[in-house]
Amino acid sequence: MEPIAISSTDSESSDWDLDLYKALNASQLEDSASSFPNSRGDRFLSLPSSSGINSTGLQGSIQPERKPSQNGHSSHSNHDMEDDQLQILSSFGDSKRILPPSFPQSSSSSRQIVPPRGVGSSQTRETYGKTYPHQWPNHVKAHMEETFNRASNDVMKDNHVSRVLPSYMNPISVPTSQYGAQSDLYRPGVVNEQAAVDERLIYQVALQDLNQKLPEVDLPEGLLSVSLLRHQKIALAWMIQKEKSVACSGGILADDQGLGKTISMIALIQNQKFLSKPKSDESLKAEALNLDDDDGKDTVVVDEENHEVKLITEASTSTQKFHNRKPAAGSLVVCPASVLRQWARELDEKVPDESKLDVLIYHGGNRTKDPVELAKYDVVLTTYAIVAKEVPTKVTDEEDDDDQRTGDRFGISSSFANRKRKGVNGGKKKKGRKGIDGSIIDCSGTLAKVNWFRVILDEAQTIKNARTQMSKSCCGLRAKKRWCLSGTPIQNSIDEVFSYFRFLKCDPYANYQSFCNQIKIPISRSSETGYRKLRAVFKAIMLRRTKGTLIDGQPIINLPPKTINLKAVDFSTEERAFYQKLEAESRSRFKAYAAAGTVSQNYANILLMLLRLRQACDHPLLVKGFSSESVSRVSTRMAKNLPKDMQSNLLNLLETLTICHLCKDPPEDAVVTLCGHVFCYQCVSEYLTGDDNTCPAPKCKSQIGADVVFNKATLRNSVHNDDDNHGASSSRIDAKSIVLQQDYSSSKIRAVLEIIQSFTGACSSSSSSSNVGEGPIKAIIFSQWTRMLDLVEMSLNQYCIVHRRLDGSMSLASRDRAVKEFNTDPEVIIMLMSLKAGNLGLNMVAASHVILLDLWWNPTTEDQAIDRAHRIGQTRPVTVSRLTIKDTVEDRILALQDEKRKMVASAFGEDQSGRSGPHLTAEDLRYLFMGANQPV
Ligand SMILES: Nc1ncnc2c1ncn2[C@@H]1O[C@H](COP(=O)(O)OP(=O)(O)OP(=O)(O)O)[C@@H](O)[C@H]1O
Numbered sequence: 001m002e003p004i005a006i007s008s009t010d011s012e013s014s015d016w017d018l019d020l021y022k023a024l025n026a027s028q029l030e031d032s033a034s035s036f037p038n039s040r041g042d043r044f045l046s047l048p049s050s051s052g053i054n055s056t057g058l059q060g061s062i063q064p065e066r067k068p069s070q071n072g073h074s075s076h077s078n079h080d081m082e083d084d085q086l087q088i089l090s091s092f093g094d095s096k097r098i099l100p101p102s103f104p105q106s107s108s109s110s111r112q113i114v115p116p117r118g119v120g121s122s123q124t125r126e127t128y129g130k131t132y133p134h135q136w137p138n139h140v141k142a143h144m145e146e147t148f149n150r151a152s153n154d155v156m157k158d159n160h161v162s163r164v165l166p167s168y169m170n171p172i173s174v175p176t177s178q179y180g181a182q183s184d185l186y187r188p189g190v191v192n193e194q195a196a197v198d199e200r201l202i203y204q205v206a207l208q209d210l211n212q213k214l215p216e217v218d219l220p221e222g223l224l225s226v227s228l229l230r231h232q233k234i235a236l237a238w239m240i241q242k243e244k245s246v247a248c249s250g251g252i253l254a255d256d257q258g259l260g261k262t263i264s265m266i267a268l269i270q271n272q273k274f275l276s277k278p279k280s281d282e283s284l285k286a287e288a289l290n291l292d293d294d295d296g297k298d299t300v301v302v303d304e305e306n307h308e309v310k311l312i313t314e315a316s317t318s319t320q321k322f323h324n325r326k327p328a329a330g331s332l333v334v335c336p337a338s339v340l341r342q343w344a345r346e347l348d349e350k351v352p353d354e355s356k357l358d359v360l361i362y363h364g365g366n367r368t369k370d371p372v373e374l375a376k377y378d379v380v381l382t383t384y385a386i387v388a389k390e391v392p393t394k395v396t397d398e399e400d401d402d403d404q405r406t407g408d409r410f411g412i413s414s415s416f417a418n419r420k421r422k423g424v425n426g427g428k429k430k431k432g433r434k435g436i437d438g439s440i441i442d443c444s445g446t447l448a449k450v451n452w453f454r455v456i457l458d459e460a461q462t463i464k465n466a467r468t469q470m471s472k473s474c475c476g477l478r479a480k481k482r483w484c485l486s487g488t489p490i491q492n493s494i495d496e497v498f499s500y501f502r503f504l505k506c507d508p509y510a511n512y513q514s515f516c517n518q519i520k521i522p523i524s525r526s527s528e529t530g531y532r533k534l535r536a537v538f539k540a541i542m543l544r545r546t547k548g549t550l551i552d553g554q555p556i557i558n559l560p561p562k563t564i565n566l567k568a569v570d571f572s573t574e575e576r577a578f579y580q581k582l583e584a585e586s587r588s589r590f591k592a593y594a595a596a597g598t599v600s601q602n603y604a605n606i607l608l609m610l611l612r613l614r615q616a617c618d619h620p621l622l623v624k625g626f627s628s629e630s631v632s633r634v635s636t637r638m639a640k641n642l643p644k645d646m647q648s649n650l651l652n653l654l655e656t657l658t659i660c661h662l663c664k665d666p667p668e669d670a671v672v673t674l675c676g677h678v679f680c681y682q683c684v685s686e687y688l689t690g691d692d693n694t695c696p697a698p699k700c701k702s703q704i705g706a707d708v709v710f711n712k713a714t715l716r717n718s719v720h721n722d723d724d725n726h727g728a729s730s731s732r733i734d735a736k737s738i739v740l741q742q743d744y745s746s747s748k749i750r751a752v753l754e755i756i757q758s759f760t761g762a763c764s765s766s767s768s769s770s771n772v773g774e775g776p777i778k779a780i781i782f783s784q785w786t787r788m789l790d791l792v793e794m795s796l797n798q799y800c801i802v803h804r805r806l807d808g809s810m811s812l813a814s815r816d817r818a819v820k821e822f823n824t825d826p827e828v829i830i831m832l833m834s835l836k837a838g839n840l841g842l843n844m845v846a847a848s849h850v851i852l853l854d855l856w857w858n859p860t861t862e863d864q865a866i867d868r869a870h871r872i873g874q875t876r877p878v879t880v881s882r883l884t885i886k887d888t889v890e891d892r893i894l895a896l897q898d899e900k901r902k903m904v905a906s907a908f909g910e911d912q913s914g915r916s917g918p919h920l921t922a923e924d925l926r927y928l929f930m931g932a933n934q935p936v
Helices: 015-023 026-032 078-098 122-131 138-147 149-158 193-209 230-244 261-275 281-291 318-324 337-349 384-390 394-410 414-422 469-476 495-504 512-525 527-541 573-596 600-618 620-624 629-641 644-655 681-689 712-720 747-760 786-798 812-824 859-866 889-908 922-930
Strands: 003-005 035-037 043-046 250-253 298-303 308-313 328-335 359-361 379-383 451-458 479-485 562-569 670-673 678-680 709-711 778-783 803-806 830-834 847-852 878-885
Touching: 230 250, 230 261, 250 261, 250 495, 250 527, 261 328, 261 337, 261 451, 261 479, 328 337, 328 384, 337 359, 337 379, 337 812, 379 384, 384 469, 469 495, 479 495, 495 512, 512 527, 527 889, 562 747, 573 600, 573 620, 600 620, 600 889, 620 786, 629 712, 644 670, 644 709, 644 712, 670 681, 678 681, 681 709, 709 712, 747 778, 747 786, 747 847, 747 878, 778 786, 786 803, 786 830, 803 812, 812 830, 847 859, 859 878, 859 889, 878 889
Parallel strands: 250 479, 328 379, 328 451, 359 379, 451 479, 562 878, 778 830, 778 847, 803 830, 847 878
Antiparallel strands: 003 043, 035 043, 298 308, 670 678, 670 709
């Protein structure tokens, strides 16, 4: 009997592994498989020798036998559950055996399934279960674990339990139940018939595209005022082709930030408008009817002999047509509020007068309520917030319920579905209001009352969380063609991809169960093969080029180089002392929670501790907390007019530790709305600029505005007539400490000033420098905290450095003005930007330096920020300085970012420079879609 290690220090050990372990009945496991320690004291699970699996890498070739039950599935006694785990284990060896030749035959494809150490101890499972509930966001789980690992290790050592590695170490976290009672359903090849047909279609499309040199299409003269670059002509040809595709009419244009996705999309719109025959009124009406047939009424047939895919459209009844009749509109662009004007500008500047498109910005309180009016425009620009407000999620909610039922029936995805159930509307379906005569009144907004020809989601990662209202509402838009534009479609986990499949109606993956079967679970079984499969699917629906991509051996674009420097800064002695005290306090509190098994109950506390540590790295004063004056100014009068008990209740809410409903971090500049929901001031302000005035807290439909957003100082002032603006978040902080003074220049601020000085000569008595002919050297400085921007601003003022600022509390018009002045005014050399408000979409090529003051959870957000400067139009080399403080929580965030980068690179098959890995072959595709033994 050969033993196989199931315990390891492997950094991929994760929730998934633990879930897998939890799916096992521990006593059965120990009964049926002897367990004994290895030399490290780890535990081994022994497999029957007939499995052919050996301890060195699961490279055996024999599948464990399963006993089919009468209904064809395995019976699911505990013993069989154990079999399921063995099956999963053995599949690693199996996948190796049947890999096609072009697959790298490295042992890494045989990823071991490794429950955490100490799995034999029920105490471990108990501690884990209490400590890291699944509903916590992955980054939080990961970060908590990383930040407090030493503390928790101590506790675990004390309690004879092992360290549980964070979930991010494994890109996939598949809930236990997915491997539960009916795991047969998760074997490749055992999928429902429709899913198999749909998948075959994707396979055919991937095969058609394979190794086919992508053609180029250019627009006739006069349709654009600039020439398309080569990669944009390729994108145009690809998009035209995809819009004709029946597998999924549209796709994901995932080019790196700044490669010109906007202009590629404008070219597509122009192509369709000017190259299609002008339509008569009658044909437009007919189209309105046909458009009602969208979204799944077509039947797809694969003609395998001819390698063709055919579409058969079912005729719908005339009554249906009558009821569904909606005006046929052009292209709808949905984007974050901060890039709305940029889209309008691009449409204006890149299209010459003689072929102008009719563009409507659908934003603001006075937007039209008439769907016929919307239908008059070629392009309508709007925001995600407005879509969320106007488009009912009924269909998606029903699908969710279906998923739930399916999940319940098959024992899968219940954790996903449960989370969904708790989501928007509390699981209640939105229904139309009843009119006086009992008929249902359609409550949907104007956007939902037209049939769009094309819907384009710009910065499509905004919908990455499939459970959000925004994500569901986007799916609810009726459209013939659907597009996602994003340079960073995957940020935290593979689950995010599901959201795009669902929006694109890309079957079979638009269904969560099929997505798990076909994509998520294969990745969790063998990351190498699983990711190859995902890349094969992407081949059919995604076009991605990075700045490192070569076309015919030539760089896709000749941009000046970008150099990223990780600048590790040292704390001053005082800052270090401050930080260490804070860290020691945090650790001992975490230890106490862990020892008492109350970590999950102290979720908000722990997040706050983390926040303070992160902020202390920027400037100790951030930890002390002080309130932004702008909040109080707006709502002071309103607060004074509130009844006293309401003032006290709102103040209590603010003083009770909680999480911002929008960014899910402890709030910076906490504010509470009249309806009693707490946010960061910046987050709620940013939300309000998106033109939705419904409170963004789940289930809350209250109307909010700047006048009903209160901070602590305002409320305290009203309740106690107390003007004291103390927002100190830690009672133990010595406010007199030198590092807590506003004029204390923290190490990071000093580092920033040094960098500015290095390229401008500012911050010294000498005057600012500039490159002759190219204008002055400029920099963008990003921080996730507006208070850090305040502090940097004070230093800039001190040295008379002319700057502008962009944060979430500013109106769109003032943001626009700030960007324009930074880009054009030679006096303005610094732009202070909030990472939350300024990382997307904006063109700021006037800057050749980017300084990131603090680290963000996922590296793609930082990449987006950096690419505001490193994009088409940049003429100078770009230098990026990422500032971190040595030996702090920031080291662990860096490690976390590395893991996420690896996950994203695996999903796209890219190396560090962004180049693609080896191409897939036809044989690879067949294997990936069909398995080893099935004929195509
Ligand atoms: N063919 C072209 N000719 C001239 N300018 C171009 C061309 N293509 C793109 N640009 C310019 O390059 C800049 C970047 O383009 P764009 O904003 O479309 O990139 P993007 O891929 O959408 O980036 P992001 O993902 O950051 O939104 C813009 O200023 C745009 O006007």
